Amino acid sequence: MALILYELGGLSGRRYSQFSWRTRLALAHKGLDAETRAVAVSDKPAIAFSGQDKVPILVDDGETIADSWAIAEYLERRYGDRPSLFGGPVGHGLCRFVNSFVDRVLIPKLVPLLMIDVIGIVDGDDGRHLRTQMERVFGRSLEDLAGQRETDIQGFRKLLDPVRASLRTQPFLSGAQPAYADHILFSLFQWARIVSAFPVLEPSDRLAGWREAMLDLHGGLARSEAPRADREAGV
Numbered sequence: 001m002a003l004i005l006y007e008l009g010g011l012s013g014r015r016y017s018q019f020s021w022r023t024r025l026a027l028a029h030k031g032l033d034a035e036t037r038a039v040a041v042s043d044k045p046a047i048a049f050s051g052q053d054k055v056p057i058l059v060d061d062g063e064t065i066a067d068s069w070a071i072a073e074y075l076e077r078r079y080g081d082r083p084s085l086f087g088g089p090v091g092h093g094l095c096r097f098v099n100s101f102v103d104r105v106l107i108p109k110l111v112p113l114l115m116i117d118v119i120g121i122v123d124g125d126d127g128r129h130l131r132t133q134m135e136r137v138f139g140r141s142l143e144d145l146a147g148q149r150e151t152d153i154q155g156f157r158k159l160l161d162p163v164r165a166s167l168r169t170q171p172f173l174s175g176a177q178p179a180y181a182d183h184i185l186f187s188l189f190q191w192a193r194i195v196s197a198f199p200v201l202e203p204s205d206r207l208a209g210w211r212e213a214m215l216d217l218h219g220g221l222a223r224s225e226a227p228r229a230d231r232e233a234g235v
């Protein structure tokens, strides 16, 4: 078995791609090891072999799968004898909703607030690529998007109320144990933690406790990627 995961690499080897973190955690959940290869976000020739222009890309014994959701479905199918990512067909269906909710509701609310910070952890070519892309999508400069973030973050936090309500009676979004729905949501917090020192959650937030538990999974796999706050403090 030879698994290779292509993901984004920033300055000093930072692995900051949120979608790739979904795959990293899915692989760990399945107990699978993969060789990881970092690519620059502006280096499209490096991933042209996959027939599209985004990471994560998983190569499994010569088979190439792009898109974190497609990869999760592939892993569940191919490695069906290992711990389940979805917990069966019903969980699979519900997890698709979580994927869409995070991609379409949460990401567009948080990413614009922190994207200015990403520019500081990538090289010049990648910084220009990301700035152009984001400013085209949102029609405003990165500086403008981040200008009111101390107040704008409240809107993001409010969107998480249904998650807080779930975590009142169960430790993970998926229930008693974490599974792919948790990986999906956590990937956004992991991205935020790596790219920015801005406090996305209040320390007293129930979600902050869940985030700590997610950081601890699989021997602290996610925690092993240093947070921006620690790097800035020289820790």
Ligand SMILES: N[C@@H](CCC(=O)N[C@@H](CS)C(=O)NCC(=O)O)C(=O)O
Residues within 6 Å of the ligand: 008, 016, 017, 018, 019, 020, 041, 053, 054, 055, 056, 066, 067, 068, 069, 133
């Ligand atoms: N729907 C895709 C989204 C993948 C995606 O947007 N990946 C980002 C990195 S986190 C990327 O490769 N962006 C390329 C670019 O911005 O040019 C998935 O779930 O994998």
